[in-house]
Amino acid sequence: KVFNETAKKQMEELQALKVKLKLKEEESVQFLEQQTLCKDEASDFTIILEEMEQLLEM
Structure with a gap:
């Protein structure tokens, strides 16, 4: 009986745990x-900043 109770508890x-x-x-x-x-957004912001830099250089 103790074994069954222990097994049931385990x-x-x-x-x-599962x-x-x-x-x-x-x-x-x-x-x-x-x-x-977040990585996608960071990439989008990087592209926008690069485009803005190019526009400012004109």
Whole structure:
């Protein structure tokens, strides 16, 4: 009986860890998506600044 209770508790802990891992994976994906968006925005700003520099040099 003690073995079954221990095994059940360990299975519950394992399930809880799986849920936490899934949440962390989702957070990681969201972070990477946000990072990509920020890089894209930075690239856009760089292009705009370069175009403004060219216009000012005219």
